[in-house]
Amino acid sequence: MGRSPCCEKKNGLKKGPWTPEEDQKLIDYINNHGYGNWRTLPKNAGLQRCGKSCRLRWTNYLRPDIKRGRFSFEEEETIIQLHSIMGNKWSAIAARLPGRTDNEIKNYWNTHIRKRLLKMGIDPVTHSPRLDLLDISSILNSSLYNSSHHHHHQQHMHMSRLMMGDGHRQPLVNPEILKLATSLFSNQNHQNTHENQTEVNQYQIGYNMIGNQELQSWFPIMDQFEEVQDLMPMKTVQDSVPSFPSNHDDDYLKSNFVLEPYYSDFASVLTTPSSSPTPLNSSSATYINSSTCSTEDEKESCYYSNNIASTSEIPDYSFDVNGFLQFQETKNHWDNVI
DNA sequence: AAAGTCTTCAACCGCCGGCGA
DNA sequence: CTCGCCGGCGGTTGAAGACTT
Numbered sequence: 001m002g003r004s005p006c007c008e009k010k011n012g013l014k015k016g017p018w019t020p021e022e023d024q025k026l027i028d029y030i031n032n033h034g035y036g037n038w039r040t041l042p043k044n045a046g047l048q049r050c051g052k053s054c055r056l057r058w059t060n061y062l063r064p065d066i067k068r069g070r071f072s073f074e075e076e077e078t079i080i081q082l083h084s085i086m087g088n089k090w091s092a093i094a095a096r097l098p099g100r101t102d103n104e105i106k107n108y109w110n111t112h113i114r115k116r117l118l119k120m121g122i123d124p125v126t127h128s129p130r131l132d133l134l135d136i137s138s139i140l141n142s143s144l145y146n147s148s149h150h151h152h153h154q155q156h157m158h159m160s161r162l163m164m165g166d167g168h169r170q171p172l173v174n175p176e177i178l179k180l181a182t183s184l185f186s187n188q189n190h191q192n193t194h195e196n197q198t199e200v201n202q203y204q205i206g207y208n209m210i211g212n213q214e215l216q217s218w219f220p221i222m223d224q225f226e227e228v229q230d231l232m233p234m235k236t237v238q239d240s241v242p243s244f245p246s247n248h249d250d251d252y253l254k255s256n257f258v259l260e261p262y263y264s265d266f267a268s269v270l271t272t273p274s275s276s277p278t279p280l281n282s283s284s285a286t287y288i289n290s291s292t293c294s295t296e297d298e299k300e301s302c303y304y305s306n307n308i309a310s311t312s313e314i315p316d317y318s319f320d321v322n323g324f325l326q327f328q329e330t331k332n333h334w335d336n337v338i
Numbered sequence: 339a340a341a342g343t344c345t346t347c348a349a350c351c352g353c354c355g356g357c358g359a
Numbered sequence: 360c361t362c363g364c365c366g367g368c369g370g371t372t373g374a375a376g377a378c379t380t
Contacts, residue, residue, distance in 0.1 A: 017348070017374085039365070055366075056349065091368060106369075107347050 014048045018057055022047060026054055027062055060103045067099025071108055079105060080113060084127040 014022075029045035035058065038051035047054060060066075071079070075097055082093045090102035090109075097105065109124075117124040 015350075037365085051365085052351095052367095053349075059367095060348075088369065102368075103348075110370095111346055 012048065013042075013050050013053075015053070018061075022049070023057070023062060026058060030058060030062075060101045065099055066101065071100075075100065076108075076113065079109065080117075080127075083109065083113075087125075 018026075025045050025047055029041065033044070035041060035055075038055045041047075041051055042049045042054050045054070049057075078097060079093060082096055086092050088106075090106045094100055094102040094105050114124045117127075121130055122128070123130045
């Protein structure tokens with residue numbers, strides 16, 4: 001039954017950051033003797049550390065094959081894809097990223113990727129769009145929205161630019177989702193909750209979302225919708241131009257309503273049969289792109305400006321992990337060949 | 339310049355499963 | 360079968376540095 005903690009206080013083992021001297025002792029020992037029994041290693045190596053601490057230090061930091069430095073865009077894409085399939089299986093993800101440790105990937109996910117997905121309105125757990133998560137204000141601020149938009153016609157213009165771009169810029173928001181959001185907020189006949197559910201489910205089908213997890217991710221939308229319905233009357237959609245409530249613009253937009261995260265070209269790389277040896281099916285995968293965005297800032301802005309992958313191009317949902325991994329290997333192979 | 343706040347990430351913790359006695 | 364050991368995993372923490380006010 002259970003075992004005592006590996007680092008008992010009474011035996012005076014050191015904790016906390018490693019010193020260069022300790023590192024060197026560990027490296028020297030492993031170079032000479034290899035690593036086998038972590039429990040006895042520190043004693044043999046002359047370290048006042050527990051075996052667990054030594055193993056962690058070696059596998060996460062001192063190992064010679066550790067790759068240091070920033071994650072490349074390709075690595076980041078891989079992490080996101082694998083996470084969409086495997087979830088928080090950091091070691092499994094790390095196994096697919098040579099030189100990266102599970103700890104490093106976990107940290108990178110929590111400090112960078114997760115935040116970015118949230119900002120885009122993508123649930124980092126399910127990888128599906130969440131209307132209640134998108135930081136719409138940051139999207140708007142980062143592009144064409146400005147504070148002088150209180151006139152109605154201007155509002156329509158902004159929204160149409162959001163949907164269609166303006167000739168110079170690409171659209172920022174998936175028009176389908178924008179329609180969904182608009183429709184949700186403008187439809188005044190929502191007494192029948194069953195109908196609401198049906199409407200949402202239709203859009204889920206559009207995203208090929210299957211499974212309780214994905215379905216659940218939409219529930220907050222409905223909750224929030226009902227709250228807002230109570231607070232303010234909604235307008236009806238006029239023609240194809242969506243309209244948001246005329247007052248409360250800023251508050252409204254900042255109230256965590258999300259329109260749509262931007263799926264990108266990378267999705268088509270993975271989902272288009274012509275470029276994929278094994279057609280990849282993964283609607284819950286969150287695809288982010290751009291090979292041209294390398295710095296953090298560039299990545300950030302690219303996330304908001306990539307092309308949209310139309311919902312009609314999204315393949316059927318059915319995870320084929322082996323196919324995916326096979327695809328990755330083939331892709332890597334050809335990347336190397338090229 | 340100083341104080342306060344936020345972010346990052348190395349390291350720790352507790353738990354689990356595999357394995358041998 | 361049970362027990363104890365060990366390696367490994369994922370979640371969490373907190374010191375240090377970066378950034379903001």
